[in-house]
Amino acid sequence: MATLMLRIRIEEKTFPGDDGQRRTIFCPLSLDIADGQVCVLTGPSGVGKSTLLSIVSGVDDEFSGSVSGRALPVGMLFQTPRLLPWLTALRNIELAVPGHAPDAARWLAAVGLKGHEQDYPQRLSGGMARRVALARALAVEPALLLLDEPFASLDQATAQAMRRLLQDSFAKRRPTTLLVTHDLASASSLGDRVIVLEGSPARIVRDVEISRRDEAGSARFRLGNSTQ
Amino acid sequence: MTEVSAITTNIQRWQSAAALLAMVLTWQIAASIAADRLFPGPVQVVSVLLHEAVRGELLYHLGISLARVAASLGAAILIGAVLGYAAGRSRRADVWMRPWIVLLLNMPALITVILIYIWLGLADTALVLAVALNKIPNVVVTIREGAGRLDKDFAEMAELYRFGRAAMLRYVVLPQLAPFFLVSLRNGLALTWKIVLLAELLGRSNGVGFQLQVYFQNFDVTHILAYAISFGVVMLAIEYGLLVPLERHLLTWRR
Ligand SMILES: Nc1ncnc2c1ncn2[C@@H]1O[C@H](COP(=O)(O)OP(=O)(O)O)[C@@H](O)[C@H]1O
Ligand SMILES: [Mg+2]
Numbered sequence: 001m002a003t004l005m006l007r008i009r010i011e012e013k014t015f016p017g018d019d020g021q022r023r024t025i026f027c028p029l030s031l032d033i034a035d036g037q038v039c040v041l042t043g044p045s046g047v048g049k050s051t052l053l054s055i056v057s058g059v060d061d062e063f064s065g066s067v068s069g070r071a072l073p074v075g076m077l078f079q080t081p082r083l084l085p086w087l088t089a090l091r092n093i094e095l096a097v098p099g100h101a102p103d104a105a106r107w108l109a110a111v112g113l114k115g116h117e118q119d120y121p122q123r124l125s126g127g128m129a130r131r132v133a134l135a136r137a138l139a140v141e142p143a144l145l146l147l148d149e150p151f152a153s154l155d156q157a158t159a160q161a162m163r164r165l166l167q168d169s170f171a172k173r174r175p176t177t178l179l180v181t182h183d184l185a186s187a188s189s190l191g192d193r194v195i196v197l198e199g200s201p202a203r204i205v206r207d208v209e210i211s212r213r214d215e216a217g218s219a220r221f222r223l224g225n226s227t228q
Numbered sequence: 229m230t231e232v233s234a235i236t237t238n239i240q241r242w243q244s245a246a247a248l249l250a251m252v253l254t255w256q257i258a259a260s261i262a263a264d265r266l267f268p269g270p271v272q273v274v275s276v277l278l279h280e281a282v283r284g285e286l287l288y289h290l291g292i293s294l295a296r297v298a299a300s301l302g303a304a305i306l307i308g309a310v311l312g313y314a315a316g317r318s319r320r321a322d323v324w325m326r327p328w329i330v331l332l333l334n335m336p337a338l339i340t341v342i343l344i345y346i347w348l349g350l351a352d353t354a355l356v357l358a359v360a361l362n363k364i365p366n367v368v369v370t371i372r373e374g375a376g377r378l379d380k381d382f383a384e385m386a387e388l389y390r391f392g393r394a395a396m397l398r399y400v401v402l403p404q405l406a407p408f409f410l411v412s413l414r415n416g417l418a419l420t421w422k423i424v425l426l427a428e429l430l431g432r433s434n435g436v437g438f439q440l441q442v443y444f445q446n447f448d449v450t451h452i453l454a455y456a457i458s459f460g461v462v463m464l465a466i467e468y469g470l471l472v473p474l475e476r477h478l479l480t481w482r483r
Pocket of ligand 1: 015016017044045046048049050051
C-alpha cells in the first residue's frame, strides 16, 4: 500500500566513552517505517532513542550504514528546545519557514502561545520553550516528523492539548513520524506502531502495530514483523 | 530597579564625580607647589586645549589619527576574524597559523612599524598595515576561542531547517561570536591608538603622534598634556557613546 518507505540500516554507531574506548550504541539496527506511519519509540533512558532520531534526521552522519527514503522537509523537536536565545519566539519559527511569516504566527498561536511572539526564549518556561520548538517543527509542514519526548515537562492539560494538536496534524498531513515517549498512554492514542528499544548495544525487543480500524476503542494488537 | 539599589547607584555616581574632582585638585595643588613651566596645572592645560581646538590644529590632527585608528582596527578585526574563525574550526588551519601568531604576538610594535616603513615607505598604507599587523594576532586568538566554542546543537538545528549559509552566519554564528568581537574591539581600541601615535611619531608629518614629537622637541609640556587629554576624552566618548550602546544592543536578549 505504502509507496515510500523510510529504510534505516545502521551497521554500527559508536560514541567515544569516558575511558577512551568507544561505546557501541547500535550494532546493528534496522527498521522500516511505512510512509505516513506514526511510530512510537520507547525504551529506558540512555538506550539510544535520541541518537536514532538524529541519525534518521540526517544531522548525525557519523555512523556506518544508511538511511534512505527520507521524505522532505524534516521537522524535528529535539530533546532540548534548541531555540536561538538572541531571537524572539516568533523569529525562531520564521527562520525555519522563510517567506511564510504568517504561518509562524499561526503555529505559535496553535501551541497556545499567542501574545508571546516577542518574548526571548530565556523569558519562557521549559514547557513554553518546548511548545515553541514544536510549533517550529510543525510550521515547516514536515513530510518526516521527529519528536523527542514532546510531552515531557508539560502539565496535564497542556500535554493533552499538544496531543490533540499532533493528532490533528497526523490526520491532515500524514507525515511519517517517529515519536519518542515514555508515556504509553499517549503512545497508544497517537501511534500506529510501538517499538521498544533495550540493551547495550540497543536492540528492538518489541515491535507492535496498533490497528485503528477498531473504532470501539479496544485497540487490537498484533505482532509486527520484528526485524531483529 | 528597587529604591535601595537606586540610592546606592546615586551614591556611587557622586563618589565617582568626587574622585575625579579630587584627582584634578591634587594635580592643581602639585602644579602650584612645583611652579615650573615643565609642570603645568589643569587650568593652564585646559585653556591651551580649548585654544588649540578652536584654532583648528588640534581637531585636524585628532581627526587624522582617529581615521588611522579606525582603518587599522577595522582591517585587523576583519582579517583577524576570518583567520581566527578558520583556526577555531579547523585543527589544521590552527597548526599552520600558530607559529605566525606566536611570532607576531611577541613582536614589539616598534620593530613591526620600523620594518614596514623600510619596506613600504613612509606612507599611510604602511602605517595602517603595521598597526593592523600588531593587532591581528590578538583578534585571531580571541575569535579562535569563540569559534572553537560554537554550539553544535544550534548548528544541527540550523542544518535540519536548511537555513543556508547567509542565515547560518547571521543568526547562528555571529551572535555567538558577538561577545568575542566586543572584546577584540575594546582591547583593540586601547592597543591600536597607542601604536598609531608611535607610528606617526616615527614616520608621518601629521596626526597627534607627529604633533607630540614637535612639542617634545620644544619641551612644551602644556601642549603635550593638552593633546593627551583630548585623546583621552575622545576614547571615553567612543567607549560610552559607541561601545556601551553597541554592547547593550547586541546583548538585549540576555535581560
Ligand atoms: N555526543 C555524545 N557523545 C558521547 N556519548 C553520547 C553522545 N550522545 C549520546 N551519547 C551516549 O549515547 C547513549 C544514548 O544516548 P541517547 O540517544 O541520548 O539516549 P536516550 O535518548 O534513549 O535517552 C547514552 O549512553 C549517551 O550517554
Ligand atoms: Mg533522549
